[in-house]
Amino acid sequence: MKEKIWLSSPHMGEKEMKYVQEAFATNWIAPLGPHVNGLEEDLEAYLGNNVHVAALSSGTAALHLALIILGVKAGDEVICQSLTFSASANPIVYQGASPVFIDSEEATWNMSPEYLEIAIRDRIQNGKKPKAIIVVHLYGMPAQMDEIMRIARRYEIPVIEDAAEALGSTYKGRAVGTFGDLGILSFNGNKIITTSGGGALISANEEYIDQARFLATQARDHAPHYQHSQIGYNYRMSNVCAGIGRGQMEVLPQRVNQRRFNFDFYKQALGDINGVQFITDPGPDFYSNHWLTTILVDGDDYSVIDIQDALNEDNIDCRPLWKPMHLQPVFKNCLYFGNGVSETLFDKGLCLPSGSNLTQSELNRVVTRIREVVNMKKSFKNIANNPISCVTFALVTALAMFL
């Protein structure tokens, strides 16, 4: 078996151990400490725009707190992009609220502003004005933030940006996650940088972030004893994990460059294949970290399944796109507004190995394997369509087996 090529594996820099050792040396092993504050400051500096940041135990926890802070309660409706990882939508249900799913638009694969507005109007007409909008920057590609914010402001509905996959991406030169009322990041093991597990909540509203820190540490009132007036959560990041995060922040610009290099390399090496399509930059306003390189496969002679199978046989990790939430059994009773763009993307899409630690020979192996399977399927079809070569093929195959 050839050596495994991973989809997106953790990639440590040089300083992570130094920070973790510091945490041990000072016995700050708790879910708070100097590295937690340090990581928050690093992120605030990186994201700019006067945002405040709370470091948390996961991106999912950050989304959950965002909904609580915006007052989402049982019986409410929350709008959410359908083409995403389930973690974008699950916290809506934690609150007893219902997701209303919105289709993608073709340029970014993210929330369609058109269907967003149609959904808002429909829900208002039905007396169910949505409490929040969760927009995702999928695979690092920024969503159409101008239009989405314009619509959200027109109807006075707060926006949460799920930037779990998009640290390092910008829209009109501004970091994604800083446009909405709140934004979230993830530092899970497969993301562009990792704290092994972790996340962050972002907001220009300092009160929101203070509230998040309060709720994330069991909502303790100011009192000499343990007193609680609200339900709290154990969602803070530990000082050890934050130490890893501080090391990772030092190499984030390199990680973004490497992921973008992967995308350019694949596009260069595979872009000429008929039926393999790359998401093209919708314009200079969009700067993607290209967390994962994705392709759409629509060949006459081969399907995305053929490519997926061939890569897997060669011990190369690859993955279909996220299955849209409105197609998920668990969300089958939820409302959905759209015209099938996300379904088509799901049918044709594939995520290629995209780690920032991939070697050139690993990237070459992926490309070679894809070219092989495409050529094989093409020549097979040519043979099948031609009776004479069909006989020749059978004879040659029989001869080869005999020998």
Ligand SMILES: *Cc1c(COP(=O)(O)O)cnc(C)c1O
């Ligand atoms: C990874 C991810 C999350 C969840 O982050 P965790 O840190 O794993 O909880 C949320 N949304 C999207 C789009 C993600 O990719």
